[in-house]
Amino acid sequence: MIASAKPHHTGHPGYSETLPGLKESAETARKLVRTALAAWHLEELTDTAILLVSELVTNAVKHTNSRVIRVVVTRPGERFVRIGVVDKARVLPELAKPSDDLLTSGRGLLLVDALAERWGTDLYRWGKQVWAEVFCEPVR
Numbered sequence: 001m002i003a004s005a006k007p008h009h010t011g012h013p014g015y016s017e018t019l020p021g022l023k024e025s026a027e028t029a030r031k032l033v034r035t036a037l038a039a040w041h042l043e044e045l046t047d048t049a050i051l052l053v054s055e056l057v058t059n060a061v062k063h064t065n066s067r068v069i070r071v072v073v074t075r076p077g078e079r080f081v082r083i084g085v086v087d088k089a090r091v092l093p094e095l096a097k098p099s100d101d102l103l104t105s106g107r108g109l110l111l112v113d114a115l116a117e118r119w120g121t122d123l124y125r126w127g128k129q130v131w132a133e134v135f136c137e138p139v140r
Helices: 025-039 043-063 108-115
Strands: 015-020 068-077 080-087 118-124 127-135
Touching: 015 025, 025 043, 025 068, 025 080, 043 068, 043 080, 043 108, 043 127, 068 127, 108 127
Parallel strands: none
Antiparallel strands: 015 068, 068 080, 080 127, 118 127
């Protein structure tokens, strides 16, 4: 599901890092996500979250001319972890259509759509952030 939402912080710190717009940056992004989830004691989300960040980074690198990207991991609420990738392009991402050749590429946003509770794009004057949120149980 695609959604547009403004995050409201729960008091948890966010994690972010500026990386080169290269496919190798996906590994650093995965490490950042692992670090954030471990700090929040949400390791059970690791597999889904690292797949999401890998797809978001790959899309930013492949479909924009951004020399740098920024990976952001936050807690916009107690029930969600948000993973975002910021780039300098204002072109909105599009889900592949069933008629597209999906054997070799084009499945990234379909995976994001299937794995994330919700995802969307925030446009800025200078670029955008594509983000995905993963549901987590609130701490009791």
